[in-house]
Amino acid sequence: MFALYNSKNILIMKQLLKLSFFTFLLISTHACKSQTKLSSEKAMTILTKNFKVSCSKRLLFSFNSYNKQYNTNMRNATSAEKNGLVTINKRFISGIGGGGRYEITLRPTEAMKSEYFVGNKKYRIADGVVTEILGISHDKNTNKATVRFSYKYRTNDLYYLRGKIHGKRVACSTETFEDEATFTLYDTGWRLDK
Secondary structure, eight states, X not given: OGGGGSHHHHHHHHHHHHHHHHHHHHHHHHHHHHHHXXXXXXXXXXXXXXXXXXXXXXXXXXXXXXXXXHHHHHHHHHHHHXXXXXXXXXXXXXXXXXXXXXXXXXXXXXXHHHHHEEETTEEEEEEEEEEEEEEEEEETTTTEEEEEEEEEEEEOTTGGGBOEETTEEOOOOOSOEEEEEEEEEETTEEEEOO
């Protein structure tokens, strides 16, 4: 019984305790270092969820049956009506013998207004989608990282109802854009700064 507490066993136990402590420090230091670097995958995940940019334009809310684009406009309006975005009103204007001229007006639904309306008679017709992380720069003194990325616009259901300026349909750019975002490392992980 007394052999367990002799000086040789106590020395061995102290060395084992020191070894365990240093092993714990080594593992915890490595875990902390691996979290301080913002990876491209993590940046892409956070940006995909939080990056908000849109293209907004005025929409075509009326046209008539003599318009060259009548069939295309009617097909797009019918699709928007099926998706619950507009209601279509068709009003007879003039004509004889079954033919005639109609004026088509589109009335936005409350669902469309709440989801797509951005103000000043404009609606969101395309949303920016992050396509690639171009680079990450870390600032160790402030626990911040600057991420350079590219994005493109992806059209939504209203894209084909956009209006015209000087006879041409206004489009969102199809080019790729570059932007930067700043991230901060908190004890719970990386977050995108507002």
